[in-house]
Amino acid sequence: MQKIRKIGLALTLILSLGVTACSSKTADTGSAEPKAAEQPAASKEGGVIEISTVRAQDPYLKFDEGENFDKNAVYDAYEKDIGVRIKNQWVVDGTVDGPQFQEKLKMAITTNDIPDFFPATPAQVQQLIEADMIQDLTSVYDQYASDETKEFMQKDGGLQMKSGTFDGKLMAIPQTGNPFAPQLVWVRSDWLKKLNLPEPKTMQDLMNIMEAFATKDPGGTGKAYGIALNKKFDEGALGLVGFLNGYHAYLNQWIDDGNGGLMYSDIQPEMKEALRGLQDMFKKGLIDPEFAVKDMQKESELIFSNKIGVLYGAEWTPAHLAQGAVKDGKVVQGWSVYRLPSIDGTEASTQIELGTNSYYVVSKKAKHPEALIKLLNQWIAIDNHQTTPEQKVYEFGKDLKEKGNNYWLLNPVMAFNLTSDNGDVLPKAIETKDAGLPKTKDQKTRFERAMKYVNGEDISMWWEYLISGPKGAVSNIPYLKEHNLFHQNKFYGAPTPTMVEKREILNRKRDEIFLKIIMNQVSIDEFDKFVDEWKKLGGDDITKEVNEWYAKNK
Incomplete structure (x- = not known):
């Protein structure tokens, strides 16, 4: 959910409410609040230490009057509470994964003008290690990480921490996140009732529903479709991933090859069959013919205007759907959520990733690497169990109350919960x-x-009820965990040399041929030609490199 947490999905509704429904920001620890004695001590251990970093000023962060990135209540709180003074080497507009920040960071790495610590991508971590520019944090972490931090960072079984470990050395601290974020299918329940259709249990059931929605037009618009898709295959909502998973096909994953190694999911026979299914749907008029040029928000206009009643999406999808489902204090669209239906008798697994794609690294020149760990300790403690009203400063700023400023984005080190029991607790x-x-x-x-x-106090909170309530999105997660229906990518290393060189062009070719197949511009057999081309253009070399990594990291 890290892409989601960064609010790359600009859901105005959520942000205006001052919440982070599509964010790992509010994921829980899955455990009760610890006793006061377990809180990390706010000791300065001999005085204030200073550490430099670089920042991106997220567009959703709004400063209180008189404050800025260099002087603000959050930075002041860290200095007061744990004795760590944060200095910004530079600040750019945008997000950490945006072009401005990444270009400036790339230049800083190239010229070896890096701050004491900063967030890095997996590829950048590998580059920094090879250039001998960052510190081994193994002993620093062992000495300074609180017991709570050490337990917290292992909640996924240790996989994310392992991904920051190279040759037995902890070289990068992951910005952790909950990997157990399923794709689900969302269906207009009021339309099911209107057309007297059963709830979907199989892929064929869902196909029948989509065809009925498209042909019988229960929204009365004069032009309806069966399913909402957008141009970005891996989008969190209105993407292709959930549909593909229903065919036991997985997008951009490395999966078991049955012989102790890994193979690439995009070129497997299951993918061809999923594309065949989409092509058939396109021929029947179930897919918006302009989906390939629409982003999520643009395609969503068809949902909000009652022209589409089926989509695939993550658990936060109701927060997006609320833009059309709640009008003038009334719920005007009924939606229900279901686990992914399968094309055959085997239950569908929902694909997931490692749960993080950003790491904190410390420069070889940094005098106080322990400052990073102290910042991490404090964030984990405060974000999971505020014990005093004053600690709300880290979330809301000096006023200690929510005002939509997103002050939590000022925290320079963040780690989000790696697991959750919300699905067991909240629906009940x-x-x-x-x-x-x-x-x-x-x-x-x-x-x-x-x-x-x-209780009828705030109908706009419909979206939270559909996420967390009985038969809501999270109610499906315990079943998925119990039946091992999360399909995790088995490659979590830094990009291999051939990936760095060839992945962009390979993905571009994949997207091009997949779109042409779906839109019935070429035969489904073009998939086989794509597979051959993928292998020749670097895919075989990437597969070899991935399996060399896998042999060392099983």
């Missing part, structure tokens, strides 16, 4: 109205929001 709590069941900060926040909808 909301159904029974039992405020005693939610234990974590996130669960309490979500419970309160959903109950405002349940």
Whole structure:
């Protein structure tokens, strides 16, 4: 969910509400608040230490009057509470994964003009290690990480921490996230009722529903389609991933080859069959013929205007759907969520990734590498269990209350929960109205929001009810975990040399041929030609490199 957390999905509704429904920001620890004695001490250990970094000024961060990136309540709180003074070497507009930040960071790495610590991509971590520009953090982490931090960072079984470890050395601290973020299918339940259709249990059921929605036009618009897709295949909502998974096909993953190695998912026979299914749907008029030139928001206009009633999306999808589903204090569109239907008798698995794609690294020149670990300790403690009102400064700024400024983006080091028991707790709590069941900060926040909808106090909180309530999105996660229906990418290393050189052109060719197949511009057999070309243009070399990595990291 890290792409989601960065609010690359500019959901105005969510941001105006001051929440992060599509964010790992509010993911929970899956455990009760620790005792006060377990809180890390706010000791300065001999005085204030200074550490430099570089920042991106997210467009959703709004400063209080008189404050800026160099002087603000959050930085002041870190200096006061843990004795770490943060200095910005430079600040650019945008996001960390945006072009301005990445270009400036690239130049800083090239000229060896890096700050004491900064966020890096997997490729940059590899580059920095090879250039001998960053420190081994193994002993620093062992000495300075609190017991809570060490437990927190292992919640996924240690895979994300392992991804920052090279030759037994901890070279990078992952900005952790919860990998268990499923794709689900969302269907207009009011239309099912109107057309007397059963809920989807199989892919054929869903196909029948989509065809009925397109041909019978229950929205009364005069032109309807069966499913919402957009031009970005891996988009969190309105993307292709959930549909592909229903065919046991996975996008951009390295999967078991059955012989102890890995093979690339995009070129497997299951992918061809999924594309065949999409092509058939396009021929029947179930897919918007202009989807290939529309982004998520543009395609969503068809959903909001009652022309489409089926889409695939992540658990936060209702926060997006609310733009059309809630009008003038009334819910005007009924939606239900279901686990991915399968094309055959084998249940569909939903693909997931490692859960992080950003790492904190420390320059070889830094005098106080322990400052990074102290910042990490404080963030984990504060984000998961604020114990005093004053600690709200890290989330809301000096006013200590929500005002839509997104002050939490000022925190220079963040780690998000690697697991969650929201699916076990929240649906039951909301159904029974039992405020005693939610234990974590996130669960309490979500419970309160959903109950405002349940009690008729705030109908706009419909989206939270559809995420966290009975039969909501998160209610499906325990079943998926219990039945091992999360399909994780088995490659989590830095990009291999041939990946760096060839991946962009290979992905471009893939997207081009996939679109042509879906839109019935070429035969489905063009997929086989694509596979041959992919192998010759570098795919075989990438596969060899990936398997060399896998042999060392199984």
